[in-house]
């Protein structure tokens with residue numbers, strides 16, 4: 001682990017330019033949206049009255065990654081009623097570890113694990129309201145993410161919800 005302390009900094013007009021430059025390798029692009037897309041999605045979510053909090057991950061003063069937390073309140077979702085019936089219960093009124101990436105040049109230095117700890121500390125302040133779980137999902141081929149999440153106690157759901165290609169996993173808060 002590098003010596004610089006890892007910090008989460010909320011995305012704002014000062015750090016936006018630095019954070020949208022961070023990228024994963026070409027092979028990893030299937031696993032995570034670009035940061036610019038995620039930040040646009042956070043903007044749209046908040047504009048609709050929902051909750052999305054994007055963060056830059058910093059090692060000291062250096063931007064090294066990006067993560068985003070969400071929370072979908074039951075009733076706020078834009079699914080039609082049929083979709084809602086098929087959406088698993090844990091999706092609502094729980095925290096979503098929505099996006100997570102460390103820049104390709106900064107991976108395997110311990111920043112991801114440290115950032116994840118900080119993100120869970122933040123979630124446990126319940127910034128969008130009470131919740132029992134944090135949930136996330138990942139591509140079945142994403143062995144690194146799968147192992148990392150499992151080491152934090154995330155447990156895979158036994159069933160893949162209809163229409164999903166990513167495996168959901170839950171952590172009791």
Ligand SMILES: CC(C)(COP(=O)(O)OP(=O)(O)OC[C@H]1O[C@@H](n2cnc3c(N)ncnc32)[C@H](O)[C@@H]1OP(=O)(O)O)[C@@H](O)C(=O)NCCC(=O)NCCS
Nearest residue numbers: 024028031032100101102107108109110111112113138145
């Ligand atoms: C997942 C990701 C955020 C991890 O970030 P990171 O800073 O490299 O992670 P760390 O350095 O803290 O390493 C965490 C663990 O993963 C392991 N690891 C990281 N990269 C690895 C690799 N390429 N191959 C094998 N193991 C790897 C580390 O050895 C470490 O294991 P340990 O803690 O058991 O010793 C990063 O790989 C990434 O951005 N991937 C592409 C985007 C992505 O998949 N996001 C998640 C979407 S669900």
